[in-house]
Amino acid sequence: MTVVPSPTPTESLAGTPPRLQLFGITKRYPGVVANSDIALSVRPGEIHAVLGENGAGKSTLMKIIYGAVKPDAGSVAMDGKQVAVRNPQEARTLGISMVFQHFSLFDTLTVAENVWLGLDKHQSLADVSRRIAQTTQAYGLQLDPARPVHTLGVGERQRVEIVRALLTQPRLLILDEPTSVLTPQAVENLFVTLRQLAAQGCSILYISHKLHEIRALCTACTVLRGGRVSGECDPRQESNASLSRLMIGAEPPLLEHRAVKTGGIVLDVRQLDLARNEQFGVDLHRVALQVRAGEVVGIAGVSGNGQKELLYALSGEDTRAASGAIVVGGQSAGKMGPALRRKLGLHFVPEERLGRGAVPSLSLSRNLLLTRRQAVGLGGWLHGGKLQAQALRIIDRYKVKCGGPQAAAKSLSGGNLQKFIMGREMDAAPGLLIVSQPTWGVDVGAATQIRGELLKLAGAGCAVLVVSEELEELFDISDRLYVMAKGQISPSMPRAEATVEKVGLWMSGLWTQTGAQHGTA
Numbered sequence: 001m002t003v004v005p006s007p008t009p010t011e012s013l014a015g016t017p018p019r020l021q022l023f024g025i026t027k028r029y030p031g032v033v034a035n036s037d038i039a040l041s042v043r044p045g046e047i048h049a050v051l052g053e054n055g056a057g058k059s060t061l062m063k064i065i066y067g068a069v070k071p072d073a074g075s076v077a078m079d080g081k082q083v084a085v086r087n088p089q090e091a092r093t094l095g096i097s098m099v100f101q102h103f104s105l106f107d108t109l110t111v112a113e114n115v116w117l118g119l120d121k122h123q124s125l126a127d128v129s130r131r132i133a134q135t136t137q138a139y140g141l142q143l144d145p146a147r148p149v150h151t152l153g154v155g156e157r158q159r160v161e162i163v164r165a166l167l168t169q170p171r172l173l174i175l176d177e178p179t180s181v182l183t184p185q186a187v188e189n190l191f192v193t194l195r196q197l198a199a200q201g202c203s204i205l206y207i208s209h210k211l212h213e214i215r216a217l218c219t220a221c222t223v224l225r226g227g228r229v230s231g232e233c234d235p236r237q238e239s240n241a242s243l244s245r246l247m248i249g250a251e252p253p254l255l256e257h258r259a260v261k262t263g264g265i266v267l268d269v270r271q272l273d274l275a276r277n278e279q280f281g282v283d284l285h286r287v288a289l290q291v292r293a294g295e296v297v298g299i300a301g302v303s304g305n306g307q308k309e310l311l312y313a314l315s316g317e318d319t320r321a322a323s324g325a326i327v328v329g330g331q332s333a334g335k336m337g338p339a340l341r342r343k344l345g346l347h348f349v350p351e352e353r354l355g356r357g358a359v360p361s362l363s364l365s366r367n368l369l370l371t372r373r374q375a376v377g378l379g380g381w382l383h384g385g386k387l388q389a390q391a392l393r394i395i396d397r398y399k400v401k402c403g404g405p406q407a408a409a410k411s412l413s414g415g416n417l418q419k420f421i422m423g424r425e426m427d428a429a430p431g432l433l434i435v436s437q438p439t440w441g442v443d444v445g446a447a448t449q450i451r452g453e454l455l456k457l458a459g460a461g462c463a464v465l466v467v468s469e470e471l472e473e474l475f476d477i478s479d480r481l482y483v484m485a486k487g488q489i490s491p492s493m494p495r496a497e498a499t500v501e502k503v504g505l506w507m508s509g510l511w512t513q514t515g516a517q518h519g520t521a
Helices: 058-066 088-093 111-117 125-139 154-167 184-199 211-217 240-248 307-315 338-343 364-370 384-397 414-426 444-459 471-477 500-506
Strands: 020-029 032-042 047-051 073-078 081-083 096-099 172-176 203-207 220-225 228-233 265-274 284-292 296-300 326-328 346-349 432-436 463-467 480-485
Touching: 020 058, 032 058, 032 220, 032 228, 047 058, 047 184, 047 211, 047 240, 058 088, 058 096, 058 172, 058 203, 088 096, 096 154, 111 125, 111 154, 125 154, 125 184, 154 172, 154 184, 172 184, 184 203, 184 211, 211 240, 220 240, 228 240, 240 444, 265 307, 265 432, 265 463, 284 296, 284 307, 284 463, 296 444, 296 471, 307 346, 307 432, 307 463, 338 346, 346 414, 364 384, 364 414, 384 414, 414 432, 414 444, 432 444, 444 463, 444 471, 463 471, 480 500
Parallel strands: 047 203, 047 220, 096 172, 172 203, 296 463, 296 480, 346 432, 432 463
Antiparallel strands: 020 032, 020 073, 073 081, 220 228, 265 284, 265 326
């Protein structure tokens, strides 16, 4: 492995100044230094990775470049000229576009209207809609310009952000975890797009915790550790293990699999038919699946094929299902709300971290009250000490980087908030845990830990249902797999029989039912 020191501002070999240069960028928050004396150089047409564990300062640095955060010290240069990027509008004027890890979309507006807001207004909304349709068709991103954003799943919202960035024709494109909820096919399409942009001279800053993506896509890599640049490398010359050592000082831990001993059926979905509740939603047709105590069951599929509707029905947010269509622990639960289902042992982690998984303005300890009521005494009095102790235990166990139990949820990086929410629900000793996108945006070490904890839960007798668009994750932890397409669910397949090719085919709804029954274990 070849590691070179932090870069110093230089011109490229062709005599052209770097597209982007950072000089001594420093940003402090109360109790933490997010960035310390960062220097970075990106050449025209280069796909440059920024790698680091959760809380290393990557997202803060990208927001500084985009003008969303003001640095305490340091300067920025574009094409050899020092610039003051005071806000995102000025960044876009300079040709800088960014796809955020946390989406910045207006739920009540359509896809086209959200994209239009980020473009010059000399274009009509109809023109923007046509450009969206052309771009999505060219890159296989599948978006309806007229569809309201609040009806989209998280993977579809990711596509809106990417399309909006592409339509600005950027000279510097910043991507913060752009593939976290994209399928392998969509990732390949995105990579083709990014390589085309780079070939046309666009520089790309790429943040991802998926080391194999960085090795396959990027031509340079800057590594951050504790808010500082710890070195640079050519990721094409590295292995996942060597990149992990650069990032966290150690190789990623191995996932310990356990012998599967299943018990009784904990979740039994019986021919669930549910009409869409929104204009652009998906009807569920005869969905049938089972999850037994002691097993991890995965659901694969492209975002927008009914996963959101199914999860709403399973969590109790949608109570329109027939009472007997959803059975939890032997009790008909289709008409029960979330609180009653929690009394049956069901805990749930939604795909949206901020807003549904956590209240942004509340402290981590108070966010425990969303799903844990043990700290509420007679008359509704809160036991603050008990809440703090529970939050601190989760923070310590899952290595959540934050300012302590009193830190507001919105102050955490995306990956650290995900670790806390996952820890909150796994720490509750559920009998049935339903999780959507469990390792979205977390680094390789934290992802292994979360997956290991899910396996431990199953080993202790919990029934675990995981909905994920990351096939590698599902293959890693699932005992059985279902595939969801067009509001229907496939027969289950044992993990040993699952291949990327087979699951990819089933994602189009092309499964056969010969010799298999829906919902069988």
